[in-house]
Each structure stands twice: as C-alpha cells, then as structure tokens.
Amino acid sequence: MRSFATVILRMLAPDTPSLLLLDEPEAFLHPPQARLLGEFIATERPARSQLFVATHSPEVLQGMLGAAPASLRVIRIQRDGSVNRVKELDKSQARDLSADPVMKFTSVLSGVFHKRVIICESDPDCMLYSALLDIPEVHGKQYPDVLFVQAGGKHRLYLLASALRALDVNVDVIADIDVLNNESVLQKLVGALGGNWDDIWKEAHPLKNEIEQQKFWLDSSEVVREIKEILAKAPKSGAFPEEMCGNIKDTLGKVSPWQAIKSAGKEAIPRGDAFRHSRQLQDLCNAIGLWIVPVGELEGFCRLEGKKGPRWVQNVLEKYDLRTAEELEEARAFVRQVWNRISP
Numbered sequence: 001m002r003s004f005a006t007v008i009l010r011m012l013a014p015d016t017p018s019l020l021l022l023d024e025p026e027a028f029l030h031p032p033q034a035r036l037l038g039e040f041i042a043t044e045r046p047a048r049s050q051l052f053v054a055t056h057s058p059e060v061l062q063g064m065l066g067a068a069p070a071s072l073r074v075i076r077i078q079r080d081g082s083v084n085r086v087k088e089l090d091k092s093q094a095r096d097l098s099a100d101p102v103m104k105f106t107s108v109l110s111g112v113f114h115k116r117v118i119i120c121e122s123d124p125d126c127m128l129y130s131a132l133l134d135i136p137e138v139h140g141k142q143y144p145d146v147l148f149v150q151a152g153g154k155h156r157l158y159l160l161a162s163a164l165r166a167l168d169v170n171v172d173v174i175a176d177i178d179v180l181n182n183e184s185v186l187q188k189l190v191g192a193l194g195g196n197w198d199d200i201w202k203e204a205h206p207l208k209n210e211i212e213q214q215k216f217w218l219d220s221s222e223v224v225r226e227i228k229e230i231l232a233k234a235p236k237s238g239a240f241p242e243e244m245c246g247n248i249k250d251t252l253g254k255v256s257p258w259q260a261i262k263s264a265g266k267e268a269i270p271r272g273d274a275f276r277h278s279r280q281l282q283d284l285c286n287a288i289g290l291w292i293v294p295v296g297e298l299e300g301f302c303r304l305e306g307k308k309g310p311r312w313v314q315n316v317l318e319k320y321d322l323r324t325a326e327e328l329e330e331a332r333a334f335v336r337q338v339w340n341r342i343s344p
Helices: 002-012 031-044 058-067 091-099 108-113 123-133 154-166 177-181 183-192 197-213 220-231 242-252 257-268 273-287 309-319 326-340
Strands: 018-023 049-054 075-080 083-088 116-120 146-150 170-175 290-292
Touching: 002 018, 002 031, 031 058, 058 091, 058 108, 091 154, 108 146, 108 154, 116 123, 116 154, 123 146, 123 309, 123 326, 154 170, 154 183, 177 183, 177 197, 177 257, 177 290, 183 197, 197 257, 197 273, 220 242, 273 290, 290 326
Parallel strands: 018 049, 116 146, 116 170, 170 290
Antiparallel strands: 075 083
C-alpha cells in the first residue's frame, strides 16, 4: 500500500508543468492493484505533466490502455547487443485493442513482454502445443520464452498478429486446414504476418478448388442414412449412449469437403497437382510463421481419442506420456518445426 500511495502522491503533488518518470510502478503490488494503478495513472495524470512509465507488467499496461487509449503511446524497446530497437504501437491499433473484448480480457498484451508469441484458434490448441513445447527434446537447449495466446476463432487471428508484430514481437500462427476455405480471412492473416498474398494465393486457390471438387464428403441423403443406421442400434430406454452421440457427430462432420478434410488432414489431399500445390503452399506459409495443421485439426494428432476440444486435450494429457507416446510423435515433430523456425 505504501508503494501504491507513493506513486499516487508523486503524480498528484505537482501543480506546475512537470516531467514525471515512473520506473516499474508495479513493484510490490499484486496484479489487481497493478491494473488499478495503471487505470489511475491514465485518468488522473495532471494536465500539465508529461508522464513516462517503464513497466514489465501486463496489468499496468492493460489498466492504462483500457482507461485512456487515446492519450497513450505504447512503445516497446528491445536490446539487440549494444543496439536498442524501438517500435511504437499505432494509436488506431491501441484503440482496437482497448475496444475488442477478446483482446482486452485475454493475455495478448502479455506478449509484448516475451520474445515470441504463438497464436492459436482456441484454448485447447494452446494447452496441447504449450505442453509439447515444454518437453526438452522438443524445445532443445534454449528454454522457450514464448506465450501461447488464443484468438477465439480464425477470423481474429490476424488482429492479434498485426498488433503484436507492430511492436516487433516474433509471431507465429497455428490454424486448422480449413483456414484455406475463407479467402478473406486467409488474405488478412497473410498480410498481418508480412507475407506476399499473390504468391500464396497462387498455390492456395487451385488447391482449394481441387479439395472442393473431391467427393469424399456426404450429401444430405447419405447423412440421413448413416444417422438412421446409428439410431436403429440405440436402446429403447435409458440414457442415450455417449458413443452413439460421438458417431452422429462424426457423421455430421462429413457434410462438406472442408469438414471432411479437417478430419482426414493432408492424407485427403488429392495426389498430383493438388499435392504439389499443398507442399509449395506449406513452404510459403511456414516461412512467414503461418502453420497449417498437417492433420487437419488438433484432434487429428491422436485419433484414438474420440472427443473434441477441451475434453480431448484433457484425455491426451492424462492418458499419454507426452515425451514418449508414439501416438503423439507427429504432434511433437510439428511443434518442434514451429519452434525451430526462429530458435536454434
């Protein structure tokens, strides 16, 4: 409380034009107090004072950004040998960060205090990939100074990537294979990562066409027939079997070519030109830090587990030895490849 009060008094006391320097005001404060202090600094700064704050606290930054984004300049300084690299967040991006509920109430701002950020679509993705990267055989000699952040869906991936890259944060994005299904989302994501859209679309467009022309998905009559076959085996009374619920969900997961390819991954990509386009697209995307899940989606790394999302991750973490399980070798190799793009 003394630390908190000292900062406040130092700010409120000057009644003349002044220059105030605050070095790590979060010292000795719990995170909620640090955030409250950030809000106070942003709203109660004397009108005739110029305030510089040096902080390593995402809570202080969130407090200031949430309270007064229009009057805040966010600058990130990194030391590279004897040289300081300085990047400033554009004010329009600062306003977007403060107004967007997902970015405002997640840990995305903590990314500016890490050397690297890996953005995923959802929390389950972050959980498994971060657990795998924690394995010494995966991350190697350099311990990972990395933050995993969930974007809440594909359409938000580029927003987080753009804001973090504007502050010179090394960013990677991991997306399910159906990111290729939405040209607008893919284009924004490539732009946010600094890639050449024309080069990537040259490979993605014909691949997308090939996938959509393949008949490895079910039409309406086929879906109805498969579900009827499942329901015919259901008990006449009592709880509906959980296994049958999973079977019905699997059937519904085949109602479009993109749902089908998410379930099958790269194995469902037609051979020939489509496969060649997919390899070239993979190389172009990986070079800019965009990683398309080779098995289609997270759950494809271990198909022995029939669940989806958080339940699937929970089962994998509890049942398997992440370091040695053969079922997870492809997942370990994938995370190792992502990590080695920058790290030795």
